[in-house]
Amino acid sequence: MSTDEDDELARLRRRAYSPTADIASDPVALARLAELERRAAEPTVPSSAETDVGGGASTDDVADAAPSDADSSGARRITWSRPRRSTIVLAVVSALVIVVAVVALVLVQRVQTHPLQADAVQVARLSPDPSYVTPDFFTAGAPGGTVAYTEFQGFRVVVADPGRSDGRGVACITVYQPDLLTVEGGGAFSYDGQYVPQACAAGTFPAATTIRLFDDAPERERTEYPADTALQFVYDEQTDEVVVFRG
Numbered sequence: 001m002s003t004d005e006d007d008e009l010a011r012l013r014r015r016a017y018s019p020t021a022d023i024a025s026d027p028v029a030l031a032r033l034a035e036l037e038r039r040a041a042e043p044t045v046p047s048s049a050e051t052d053v054g055g056g057a058s059t060d061d062v063a064d065a066a067p068s069d070a071d072s073s074g075a076r077r078i079t080w081s082r083p084r085r086s087t088i089v090l091a092v093v094s095a096l097v098i099v100v101a102v103v104a105l106v107l108v109q110r111v112q113t114h115p116l117q118a119d120a121v122q123v124a125r126l127s128p129d130p131s132y133v134t135p136d137f138f139t140a141g142a143p144g145g146t147v148a149y150t151e152f153q154g155f156r157v158v159v160a161d162p163g164r165s166d167g168r169g170v171a172c173i174t175v176y177q178p179d180l181l182t183v184e185g186g187g188a189f190s191y192d193g194q195y196v197p198q199a200c201a202a203g204t205f206p207a208a209t210t211i212r213l214f215d216d217a218p219e220r221e222r223t224e225y226p227a228d229t230a231l232q233f234v235y236d237e238q239t240d241e242v243v244v245f246r247g
Helices: 001-018 027-041 057-064 069-073 087-108 218-222
Strands: 121-126 146-150 156-160 172-176 181-183 189-191 208-213 228-235 241-246
Touching: 156 208, 172 208, 172 228, 208 218
Parallel strands: none
Antiparallel strands: 121 241, 146 156, 156 172, 181 189, 208 228, 228 241
């Protein structure tokens, strides 16, 4: 390799193996490091001057280099060469590239449940809870079925399919706190907290709803979060889970 490439390889190695290594977050640099390590591991072809015995080596040198009778008559000893450092480094870099690729693939597959706010933090994934009895007014207009999910900070999430005239299903999500819900006669109900409307999926967008816990919100009293905390509930249809983000 050229001198510039040797310098570049040294810089990339520092980024990969120094205490302040940061190359794992840079796929381009990882790929370049793997390429340079591979080239560095290739055997160097000796020059003609080094291989020309007649031109530069004396007769005594040639005689000394000749195999002894013991070597030629007996079985030659088999020696195993130690792996070169560059080969080990190349293997480590290749493993890092694979890890980065797998992580990127997982993030792409789960992108549909990620909120638009970049600094939102995922705090929970809620699974279906078949033991919870969903109030009748949630199931009356949902011929496609209703599923309740595990409790989170006093909240219950219900995902229902209200049905469509064209026969295609659509998921709709409702979030509420059962302690604030009062079921009345005739299928009516009252809710003593903030109103959380039903939100439905549309196209490639999942069903999602957001609630803000104001200082005087009844819901906040039943959670461990401070005032003005925002919670977003997103239905992940692929895993049949409700993902909760805090913003």
